[in-house]
Amino acid sequence: MKKKLLIVLGFVILLAGCNDRIELEQQSYVIAIGIDNTDQKGVYAFTYQIANPEVGSSAIQSGPDEPPTEIVTVNGADILTATYTANSFVSKKITLDHTRIIIASEEAARSEDFLRVIQSASRTPQIRRGVQLVISKESATDFINNNEPIMEKRPHKYYQFMLSRANQTGIIPRATLHRFFQITEGDADLFLAIYATTDQSDEKKNERGFEDQYIAGEIPQIGGSPTQFMGSAVFKEGQMIDILNGEESRIAQTLDNTLEMGDYLATIPDPLMPEYRISYEYSQKQKPSININYHKDKPTEIDVKVHFQAEIIAIPSLIGYTQNKDKQKVLEESIIQRLEEKTNTLIKKSQEEYRSDPFYWSLYIRKHFKDVKSYEKADWHKKIYPNAKINVTYYIDKLEFGKMLDDSHLDEVRD
Amino acid sequence: MQNKGFLRLKEILAMTLILVGIKLSDSTPALMAQKAQNGFWLIPLLSFICILPSFLIMLYLLKKYQDKNIVELLESLTGKWIGKCVGILLFIFAFLTLTLDSRNYIEQIKLLYFPESPTDLIYFVFIAVVFIGAKKGIEVIGFTSWITLFTIKAAFVLVLILIYGDIVVQRIFPIFGASLPVVLSEGVKKAGIFAELFFLLIAYQSAKRTSMFRKGILLASIIVLLEITIFYFVYASVFDYNSIKKIQFPFHDITQYINLGNFLTNIETIFMIFWLFAAFIKFIIFIYITTWIFGEIFAIRNFEPLLLPFSFLVIIIGLSPFNSVINELVFRETLLTIMSPFFIIFPFVLWIIAWGKGDLKQ
Numbered sequence: 043m044k045k046k047l048l049i050v051l052g053f054v055i056l057l058a059g060c061n062d063r064i065e066l067e068q069q070s071y072v073i074a075i076g077i078d079n080t081d082q083k084g085v086y087a088f089t090y091q092i093a094n095p096e097v098g099s100s101a102i103q104s105g106p107d108e109p110p111t112e113i114v115t116v117n118g119a120d121i122l123t124a125t126y127t128a129n130s131f132v133s134k135k136i137t138l139d140h141t142r143i144i145i146a147s148e149e150a151a152r153s154e155d156f157l158r159v160i161q162s163a164s165r166t167p168q169i170r171r172g173v174q175l176v177i178s179k180e181s182a183t184d185f186i187n188n189n190e191p192i193m194e195k196r197p198h199k200y201y202q203f204m205l206s207r208a209n210q211t212g213i214i215p216r217a218t219l220h221r222f223f224q225i226t227e228g229d230a231d232l233f234l235a236i237y238a239t240t241d242q243s244d245e246k247k248n249e250r251g252f253e254d255q256y257i258a259g260e261i262p263q264i265g266g267s268p269t270q271f272m273g274s275a276v277f278k279e280g281q282m283i284d285i286l287n288g289e290e291s292r293i294a295q296t297l298d299n300t301l302e303m304g305d306y307l308a309t310i311p312d313p314l315m316p317e318y319r320i321s322y323e324y325s326q327k328q329k330p331s332i333n334i335n336y337h338k339d340k341p342t343e344i345d346v347k348v349h350f351q352a353e354i355i356a357i358p359s360l361i362g363y364t365q366n367k368d369k370q371k372v373l374e375e376s377i378i379q380r381l382e383e384k385t386n387t388l389i390k391k392s393q394e395e396y397r398s399d400p401f402y403w404s405l406y407i408r409k410h411f412k413d414v415k416s417y418e419k420a421d422w423h424k425k426i427y428p429n430a431k432i433n434v435t436y437y438i439d440k441l442e443f444g445k446m447l448d449d450s451h452l453d454e455v456r457d
Numbered sequence: 458m459q460n461k462g463f464l465r466l467k468e469i470l471a472m473t474l475i476l477v478g479i480k481l482s483d484s485t486p487a488l489m490a491q492k493a494q495n496g497f498w499l500i501p502l503l504s505f506i507c508i509l510p511s512f513l514i515m516l517y518l519l520k521k522y523q524d525k526n527i528v529e530l531l532e533s534l535t536g537k538w539i540g541k542c543v544g545i546l547l548f549i550f551a552f553l554t555l556t557l558d559s560r561n562y563i564e565q566i567k568l569l570y571f572p573e574s575p576t577d578l579i580y581f582v583f584i585a586v587v588f589i590g591a592k593k594g595i596e597v598i599g600f601t602s603w604i605t606l607f608t609i610k611a612a613f614v615l616v617l618i619l620i621y622g623d624i625v626v627q628r629i630f631p632i633f634g635a636s637l638p639v640v641l642s643e644g645v646k647k648a649g650i651f652a653e654l655f656f657l658l659i660a661y662q663s664a665k666r667t668s669m670f671r672k673g674i675l676l677a678s679i680i681v682l683l684e685i686t687i688f689y690f691v692y693a694s695v696f697d698y699n700s701i702k703k704i705q706f707p708f709h710d711i712t713q714y715i716n717l718g719n720f721l722t723n724i725e726t727i728f729m730i731f732w733l734f735a736a737f738i739k740f741i742i743f744i745y746i747t748t749w750i751f752g753e754i755f756a757i758r759n760f761e762p763l764l765l766p767f768s769f770l771v772i773i774i775g776l777s778p779f780n781s782v783i784n785e786l787v788f789r790e791t792l793l794t795i796m797s798p799f800f801i802i803f804p805f806v807l808w809i810i811a812w813g814k815g816d817l818k819q
Binding site: 055058059061062139140167170171172202206220223224225227228229300405406408409411412413414415416417 | 494495496568569570571572573574575578581582585623625627628630631632633634635636637696697698699700703709710713714716719722723
């Protein structure tokens, strides 16, 4: 009798562990969260994109009409509380553990209160630090509703692939919440968030742009999904202040040692026939070296050396660069010159307009200080950076020409 | 079940490693970062330097007075009544550390993995498991520590490997954090984080040979110091100086952040299992040695029946702080600040007494 009682008692204790038990099918997994301002201060419109786990899975046959996602919008004070409001019309418990991205409208991001609402996301353990921050030109609700992936219907895979590929090419930065908080709380540098839109109004098309000189919404596009991820939103002290285009985003990532970027293709005007453009693949095998000479009473010197490799992809002018040393020299110099020109423009813009840097360079000045107090007093983004003398030098380590030794000679073809 | 003295070097080593080493995964780093900012990773080093001479003296005294554990040593050196009083002080320190720490771990489990279960219930189940484990006696505890040691440490190493890409070494600069005087004074004040080493001295006689105990605990304390410093360094370089003090459980924040490639995301539960393993063993050891100290003071040779009332007391007292922030930032902070000078100074006093008595010459 006593033994039986003990066994029953044992079960009581063991079963207490099931207090938090919840079945998979009782939960709705949110993949994307949208944040919009409302007319009322402190109240936001939250949009949740909930994945339908039955679509796109080989294990379960789903009905043909089932949509891959359910999108709901509710008003609320913070991300978590609003999920409970949403439960008045969503049948399952809304779980945020699998959130991939948080989308904030540009309007919300530019408002002073943006930090308040995004900070609440970090308190709950449900939202991971790896969640990426996307800023949309239109309202976040419209963005999520208009976003119609064509090939990859499953939303979590769509966002994962979309962001990781666009990030590899450098046209958007990697913008995790973790980085957002470190930079914002560090209060020295600019944070770059991903800029995207589904709004393709025709008058804003940038027909004269080249491969990366766009921001989202400007790229002339025919077919495909209406969503464009391009460029980055610049945040200063937790508030959005400007937009960088794809090219500037690439440069910012090149100069930032804490960000990783894959190889990318770009073009420059042919130095010998400027109406044609030469395409090359830019790749960086080592991180740039950043040297800061801190001077207390005169402008600080920042010396940056970037080593890169280039592979020529196309020479539409058909000029024989491949076998002519002098012409190669010209080409090398024009690539370097163009990169330096673009970089200097961005640096100048950041020094004069933003008065802070999007490269996370404040990290390199820290070793000149012994404690936080003196570091904060020296004031990187008010005193040091805007007045600094910055010198960025590009070095080309290798210039390759692909698998062709020579191009067709136009005069021989058309004789 | 009683101790017959069969523990070997490896079991002593494993027990110390788990008991002290798990400090890297609770909110101790957050506690240190409050004042020292990103210089907090230097604090364990400084604390260890402060406490090491005292600890060595204790080991030396124990070696001189063969066949005694720490409480018996106190009584024979300072006399019966003073010895007992100091013993009680030691017991109170151990018991409070145990209680406040356990609340901290319960909060971690609740916040991160069982958000809807009531705290009392988690506390009860947790301590029930700890009680059952402790009831098995020191040899089983030592052996369990040894066989789980490698899986636990492997999990921690895996965390290090996966977070490696997100480390920004420059974040540890400015090197002294808040400032050098702050880091130094915090280093002394927080020396109490190594107090467990002193509590463990109660088990001095449980090893096969006392030299094994001495070697084991010294070796373990050096490894633990390295471990803690490496992990604190990682926290300081993953989180910036303003963010680190806002994060209550940096270890769990990191396990939530890391992924195994693109396919395996949200993998923190894997680490939670090993971490929970370590937490159970830590408290099993802790509650056992605390009860043991109590038993020694009041000459209760068969102290294991006392484990049950003490387990119960831990739950009751542990539940009394209003929330985890008060528990950590007020109570634990105060306790560490009181304990540190005690453990730094007291061994020297004992040594002087022993020297005055002329016992050291033999």
